[in-house]
Amino acid sequence: MQLRTYLPILDWGRRYNRQTLASDLVAAVIVTIMLIPQSLAYALLAGLPPEVGLYASVLPLVAYAVFGTSTSLAVGPVAVVSLMTAAAVGRVAAEGTVDYASAALLLALLSGAMLALMGLFRLGFVANFLSHPVISGFITASGIIIALSQLGGILGIPTHGHALPELVLSTLAGLGSINPWTLAVGAASLALLAWIRVDLKNWLGRFGVPTGAANVIVRAGPVLVVLLTMAASALFELGGKGVALVGEVPQGLPMLSLPSLGLDAIQALALPALIISVVGFVESISVAQTLAAKRRERIDPNQELIGLGAANIAAAVGGGYPVTGGFARSVVNFDAGAATPAAGAFTAAGIAGATLLLTPFLAILPKATLAATIVVAVLTLVDFSILKRTWTYSKADFAAVALTLGGTLLLGVEAGIALGVGASILVFLYRSSQPHAAVVGQVPGTEHYRNVKRHKVETVPGVLSIRIDESLYFANARYLEDLVYNHVAATPQVKDVVLMCSAVNAIDMSALESLEAILHRLTDLGVRLHLSEVKGPVMDRLERTDFLAHLTGGVHLSQHQAMQAIVGGRTRQAPEPEPETHVAAPLE
């Protein structure tokens, strides 16, 4: 039972049959065709040799098939994580060195270990701190950076940097040395890929090709472009004309190995690994959940962490680099009918076969084609509509998007994420430190009490009812004190203050001390303090203190009962008016 939780394959493996096998095989073929050029291209984006992308598409997929819970998620190299890998690894080693490749393996190992540990200790909630606006801003900015970083590859000029300023400057500096042959290959690939994505399906439709077949042809488009440019490269001997080619690639699959663990490198890569883990997980889980919901399946987020963790550890062992679930690829996998995680394992087999067969031919592939593949893929990530949506809904959310977007563009991926998350948390803390509060009165004819400024309500002279719309904790405890004193000072005839606690979900030690200070000072002024609508968990906690014993007023189940008790008590006391300095229960 316990084992089956951690090894979902034991569950779906039992129900595996010929029909699911057929569905999985069809999906695997289509995803394999789509994944080959993407793997090569994203490895280049990560600053790694292209074959590393293929390696990262073999063992990780098998590991995810064993440990993952999503039937549709297609794991492998993805654009955003490749960019983050380049940014992180570029800080510990120079591109093209052995150290660079082993740092990428170490990054995958660290990220895999972190994901797996988060899954085992059920820490998936940390991903919640990446809010929707922050993720949206981050993905859009990453798409822009990636597209721009590939412009150099299309123009045949060297560019560097993982943020806008350095990228733009190095691109501008290289404009004088554009290689026309590279530009021709790059621009042609770009145009062809764009046409395939936008128009090919309609065009095929006009020739009577059925939709299913047309879809497969569109998915195979990038492979066709790769084959075409390889042919052109051979025909025109582009390598001799200054066009950067992929070059000799080691044939076969790499030996299994463990990355070398230098303590310095671990320290330098630990934080990037954490950020990559969380970003990769958030992206992956949202795709997986969206697709699962369409089939009324459920995803276990903590088991997904273990699945992605295993995939990244497998990437480290199998010569790859950090991987996660890809959005477009998973949708294709889903649409193609993948029925179980086995589809991923079949895809892995397909990629392994391709690696063995294709690597000899890759030497003549122009890098510009791969750059064009990336540009067409990532432009779908760029979406500015979140700016408009958040601007209308909430300026604080807008600020989080804008800060993440701007920070990522100008300072890089890690600084951008950190700014966004930091700003979201600060805004939340600031808001809850200055809570909304309202003086309330009775909605005539009901037992309901609402804000006197928003509703036509009735109040009783001498009774001040304040509803506080926030949990009381250290950051707003002093604010609460000021609020009550200011209201009481403004209405000197007040004899009873009721704090309506319907929105108070917790009272921490600091807030308790503030409530004690309020009680103390109100008692000095001859004013009674009441509480109403105190929630169960809050009441449990207050009962462990002597605050309730000193409370001069009462604790009432509802605001209405509080008002009845206060006004009723008055009526009974009417013949003998309460003296100004009367204190119902002295505090000290």
Next chain:
Amino acid sequence: MQLRTYLPILDWGRRYNRQTLASDLVAAVIVTIMLIPQSLAYALLAGLPPEVGLYASVLPLVAYAVFGTSTSLAVGPVAVVSLMTAAAVGRVAAEGTVDYASAALLLALLSGAMLALMGLFRLGFVANFLSHPVISGFITASGIIIALSQLGGILGIPTHGHALPELVLSTLAGLGSINPWTLAVGAASLALLAWIRVDLKNWLGRFGVPTGAANVIVRAGPVLVVLLTMAASALFELGGKGVALVGEVPQGLPMLSLPSLGLDAIQALALPALIISVVGFVESISVAQTLAAKRRERIDPNQELIGLGAANIAAAVGGGYPVTGGFARSVVNFDAGAATPAAGAFTAAGIAGATLLLTPFLAILPKATLAATIVVAVLTLVDFSILKRTWTYSKADFAAVALTLGGTLLLGVEAGIALGVGASILVFLYRSSQPHAAVVGQVPGTEHYRNVKRHKVETVPGVLSIRIDESLYFANARYLEDLVYNHVAATPQVKDVVLMCSAVNAIDMSALESLEAILHRLTDLGVRLHLSEVKGPVMDRLERTDFLAHLTGGVHLSQHQAMQAIVGGRTRQAPEPEPETHVAAPLE
């Protein structure tokens, strides 16, 4: 008007008369007597020459008298800030060097500028993030560290370090070289000071000395001990017997100057200056507010920031080091009848006079006496009762106290504060990311709806009412989705879900997207979604989106009205039962 806000002296200065002058003068004399030995001792604690303590008790007090709002707060060198100064300055310069003294001036300038800016920009709320438990743990740990750091002075051995491990080791290492003469002076001072504090007042009472006079004599106790040990030092020529004396002190007051501003030093001292500012402000404002409340006066926290900022800038200009409002000293000032901030200015005049007259005699004062003064003063800071109080009330608050206390003792003042504040914020975020929620039912015979697990309530089959006890934001948005799906999955006959939002004080963009996802999926299942008791500010925001247009159920003023509308609607539809797949308003 604007000017009077920033210069409170213009306000109280107008109402100044002979009576307030007399009160202020009496208070100033008593505080001056108390402040002289404290100033010398705390400067030594900060690693500075003793006269710096006197300088820090002149101009800062005048500046606070002009800009401060508290009639009772006595500003000057205090124990905790002196320890924090030693820890911060010790990292940029070696004790006893010119650099050390000018780094202390720079620290005061930075801290003063930060306080003044926080005041001008009304940023006093940042102090709220130092919770009561964190401050309590910090003060207790500081008291222990300070007392232990003075043990070396009393035993006549050199010790170093600003945290327990280094202090304990260096004290143990020195135990072999205890100077018996120093120990004799230190132990005698300690015993005498303790006796003065604990017993002298009763003893004087037995001899018929009136309470008022006895109080003044007790306050003057440390000065008497200083005079006695100076006499002993001269008589027994203690300087020649290895007893550390204060030594030659420059006579007169220092020239006004500005600290030199090295960029490296500013960078190194900026964070410590911020922590010192916030800790000093929190300590100061709580003393000032407690004393003000006793006289029904009000303190303006933002103007207090300006007052303390001015005091620290004055300390930097006048050869001092960081200052703040002292607790014991302010209580003495209050009890002695200080009527306006002018009492502080008179104290400054007293200290200035003492500096001119006393400095020639200070050379023969044993440092052990000053160490004993500090020990007796700081032991009152040590208070472990907060551990017990928080343990009973809330384990999270206990963890914050324990972490701050342990962190400060073991790692030092800055790490301790950072750990405490970080832990408090993380606990708050974690709690709000897993909010309390309750299925609610009607309390029979009322319009109230409470938790079905805590109250005897009535529910209607087919209607699920969930009250969420937290604002909805990015960190709990996904939790909310899971919560609703799990409840709906567990009760398949549900046709209506009501989210009772009485405790929802805000819904951010991430939570809005989660609500849209919930609505979408419930609509797919043929379940209607209603909201009840939505607060005004939340409703305003929702009205800017198309969420309400797609909402399949309604938004109801109260939970009771929601139930009436749902059950009423059913009754009317009774003859023609609603089909399973009916959707009141399709989402797409």
